[in-house]
Amino acid sequence: MVDFIHTGDSVEHLNDADRERYEKVSQFTDHFLDHLMAHAQQVGHGDITA
Helix, strand or coil: CCCHHHHCCCHHHCCHHHHHHHHHHHHHHHHHHHHHHHHHHHCCCCCCCC
16 A cells, blocks of 8 residues: 555645555545444444544
8 A cells, every 4th residue: 555645745746646546545534434433323333433
């Protein structure tokens, strides 16, 4: 996995391939966190906060 996400660069500074990869990772992360929080609420642990 590339580490450009941690450099603080905005997406505008990435080339097309990196921007596409960044967006895919962001979408996956959002989906994963939504699933994780929904599961936590189901089992009674409440919200998970960053």
